[in-house]
Amino acid sequence: MTNLQYPIGPFVYGQAHTFEQVREAIDHIANQAHRFTELVGKWGDDRLDTPYRPEGWTVRQLVHHVADSHMNAYIRTKLALTEDNPTIKPYEEGEWAKLPDSVLPASHSLVILSNLHDRWVAVLRGLNEADFDRTYYHPGSNRTFTLGEVIRNYQWHGEHHYQHIYRLAERNGWV
Structure with a gap:
């Protein structure tokens, strides 16, 4: 079950990183929306409504979750860049996944991700090394x-959920 839940392992917080590693993470984020679209963009409801693991979210919910999560990350990034260590607002991701928009076509969130990542990456690529030392406080953590x-973390997050879907597709012979 751990391999199904954490196909690339859990994210390890508190590790040192170099500016080059952050830039590589930005490059990865820049390509995430395209990879998700290539994988699930033409899937029908039967595949989109398949849970990626027992007791797990469906593919559709995962795609919507990544959009929700990365929208929050984009706003938090801007807050950290424009305020001194702001306290961000946590949200209940499990509850968000149950809201009525969770049954909309995955394409809605794939379009959001594409445009959101374009904007987020534009901000991130315009920063200098010291900007990545700016902070925010997360009261939930x-x-x-x-x-x-x-x-x-968000490089990992996108890849983590991509691998949930990709490995489901492999198990079911969809790729």
Whole structure:
């Protein structure tokens, strides 16, 4: 079950990172929406409504979740860049996944991800090395995060959910 839940392993917080590693993470984020669209963009409801693991979200919910999560990350990035260690607003991702928009076509969130990542990456590529030391405070985690760590976390986050879907597709012979 752990391999189904964490196909690339859990994200490890608190690790040191270089500016080059952050830039590589940005490049990865820049390509995430395209990879998701290539994988699921033409899938029908039967595949989109398949859970990626027992007791897990459906592919459709995963795609919508990535859009929700990355929208929050984009706003948090801007807050960290324009305020001194702002306290961000956590959200209940599991509850968001149950809201009525969770049954909309996955294409809605794929379009959001494409445009959102274009904007987010434009901001991130315009920053200097010191900007990635800017922080925000997450009251749900009771800790402060640097933007460098946040960017590496969201690189992982996108890949984590992509691999949920890709490995489901492999198991079912869809790729």
